[in-house]
Amino acid sequence: MRKYRGTFYFCSMDKAIIIGICGGSGSGKTSFVKKLKADFDKNDLCVISQDDYYKPREEQFEDENGFRNFDLITAIDHEQFEADVKKILAKESITRKEYAFNNPLAEVKFITTKPANIIIVEGLFVFHIQGIRDLMDLRIFIHAKDELKLERRIQRDATERNYPLEDVTYRYEHHVLPSYKEYIEPYKDSAHLVVNNDDNFDMAYKLLSSFIKDNIKGK
Secondary structure: OEEEOOEEEOOOOOOOEEEEEEEOOOOOHHHHHHHHHHHOOOOOEEEEEHHHHEOOHHHOOEOOOOOEOOOOHHHEOHHHHHHHHHHHHOOOOEEEEOOOOOOOOOOOOEEEEOOOOEEEEEOOOOOOOHHHHOOOOEEEEEEOOHHHHHHHHHHHHHHHOOOOHHHHHHHHHHHHHHHHHHHHHHHOOOOOEEEEOOOOOHHHHHHHHHHHHHHHHOO
């Protein structure tokens, strides 16, 4: 892969292109990926989300205050995640139970992902796990200020998911931030594209969207 004047070029078009999207909780990864899914046909672009590979709640580490920590590397079934990414790359479909954010009232859904020319692999730890990172042709890091990420997380977890505010702020301070500093932020400088999402990601999205369209045409 080569980068020249803000445009990305690939030396080989023999296989699907894997784009990794990473960033801290509240950075805007989900919104960025949702827009990609909405703007491209599923035959051209598919998404594999690391969120759907969380281990069961009872297997999650419990901290000294009795809070389950879902922001540890061990919270995710990385072996199965990597195996499924390789299946998609080998043009095999995969079926996975959608993660319901520990909501016992949520309807269980199964997601079938079919191979596509562009494969989006997204999640908190996708750059940290070397076996997954090494498969990527392009790495995109979504960045936002810490205070803004906390504000967005409160809006999402306290408002949309009905989590108690004190629970959200505790987890952010004791789980989310330490995890970000150790497993996520160190990979920012090695990303091919860093998206500043303090306000919006429009310009960066246009660049990536144009890149994807150009590579789809070349298939």
